[in-house]
Amino acid sequence: MAEEVSSQMNSLSISETNPSSSATISLVSGDDIVFKVEPTIAKEMETVQSFIDETDGKITTIPLPNISSHDLPYVIEYCEKSIAGKITKEFEAEFVKKLNNEEVKELFLAANYLNIKKLLDFLSQVIADRIANKSVEYVRRYFGIENDFTPEEEAKLREELAWTFTGVDPDDEDEN
Amino acid sequence: MxxxxxxxxxxxxxxxxxxxxxxxxxxxxxxxxxxxxxxxxxxxxxxxxxxxxxxxxLSSSLRLHYAKYKSEPHELIHNSYPLDSVLINIPTKFKERRIHFDMRQYCWFLEIVTKVFPAFGFGYDRLSDNYKVVVLYYSESYFKLFDRTKVKVHTLGTNYWRTTETFPFGAVFDHDPILNGVGKVPSSFFLLILRRSLIKSFSLLIMQRSVTVG
Known part of the structure; x- marks a missing residue:
């Protein structure tokens, strides 16, 4: 873990654009690991930035109890790329290739918590792509959703929607 | 921790x-x-x-949707076209499929279908934030086509058809030029709708509302 953090720190210092800028911001993950980031990166995270603004910049250590030290580096990486204007299709493809379904969901929640609109939009699309063309059962497992319909209710609904379960229009996927 | x-x-x-x-x-x-x-x-x-x-x-593609009635067996055929292809008259990438409809809807459509050669269009009307079904049909003569084309508009969620002014351009219904790949697209048909509202995708709303219409 320590190694991962330091490598993250290295990459941060390399990409630093303004070394003379004000003090770094410390983001503290839920499992108590400190990540030092440039204020410009914190700006990408609206939740963090509003916290800093509210305290007139006096407080620079921000606890993020909902985000683990596993997920935070990904978020920081994305924000770095974002401020550098280097979010490309290639970067995004590489970025999600490393992530399994659970990780994508965790990051999605983290992006929501930190209020990073771009990351949230991007991950929404990633999840949507991963469940597109899948069965209802797959989506149910993916989201861990309990079926709370009574058997009668479900049967009625399925009857009403029966045609959507048939293969009459397999070319439907671009019909958004 | x-x-x-x-x-x-x-x-x-x-x-x-x-x-x-x-x-x-x-x-x-x-x-x-x-x-x-x-x-x-x-x-x-x-x-x-x-x-x-x-x-x-969020819908990225603009498509026009068009339903044709077919007798023997009675069914509606749904065609959808990318908006650009209609505007620039390029007959590409259309899709055709049978439309599902239950008995209630069936009766509702049949009422219209008893007119001669009807053609249907669906569209989203930004002004009313609702979907409209537009139907064109010949009221009487087969020969004076240009004079006899009538237009009715149905707003989803209501249960009546409004008759609009006579369709000014005429239209060809007995074959679908896009499907045959010849002639002009019946773009006048679509343009009529386009002038009334910006048409967007045949989307969720109509699929859901169509179950309760009638």
């Missing part, structure tokens, strides 16, 4: 509904309708007006 591993195990992420909506609004209409069976809250979300609007606003 929890370790990263513990946090991971704790959080079998169940996403809050507003976030679920963010994801679902990017899915195809067909999958969304299937997903109504998932649970009550999803059914409620997907059926809701706000979600429908959000889905529509």
């Amino acid at each position: 929890a370790t990263a591993e513990e946090m991971k195990n704790d959080s079998v992420p169940s996403l809050p509904m507003d976030l679920v909506g963010e994801i679902l609004c990017r899915l195809s209409v067909k999958l969304l309708l299937q997903l109504r069976c998932m649970c009550k809250s999803w059914n409620c979300l997907i059926s809701g007006h706000n979600f429908t609007r959000k889905h529509l606003s």
Whole structure:
């Protein structure tokens, strides 16, 4: 873990654009690991930035109890790329290739918590792509959703929607 | 303080509904309708007006939708075209499929279909934030086509058809030029709708409303 953090720190210092800028911001993950980031990166995270603004910049250590030290580096990486204007299709493809379904969901929640609109939009699309063309059962497992319909209710609904379960229009996927 | 591993195990992420909506609004209409069976809250979300609007606003492709009636057997054929192809008269990438409709809708359509050679169009009307069904038909003579083309407009959720001014351009109904790949697209038909409203995708709303219309 320590190694991962330091490598993250290295990459941060390399990409630093303004070394003379004000003090770094410390983001503290839920499992108590400190990540030092440039204020410009914190700006990408609206939740963090509003916290800093509210305290007139006096407080620079921000606890993020909902985000683990596993997920935070990904978020920081994305924000770095974002401020550098280097979010490309290639970067995004590489970025999600490393992530399994659970990780994508965790990051999605983290992006929501930190209020990073771009990351949230991007991950929404990633999840949507991963469940597109899948069965209802797959989506149910993916989201861990309990079926709370009574058997009668479900049967009625399925009857009403029966045609959507048939293969009459397999070319439907671009019909958004 | 929890370790990263513990946090991971704790959080079998169940996403809050507003976030679920963010994801679902990017899915195809067909999958969304299937997903109504998932649970009550999803059914409620997907059926809701706000979600429908959000889905529509994210919809990337502009398509025109067009329904043709066919007798023997009685059915409606749905065609959809990318908007550009209609505007520049390039007959590409159309799709054709049978439209599902239950008996109630069937009667509702038949009432219109008894006119001669009807053609249907569906469209989203931005002004009224609702969907409209437009039907063109010949009222009497087969020969004075240009004079006899009538137009009726139905607003989804209401149960009447409004007759509009006579269709000014005439239209050809006995064959579909796009399907045959010849002649001009019946673009006048679409243009009529385009002038009334900006047409967007045949989307969730109409699929859901179509069950209750009539």
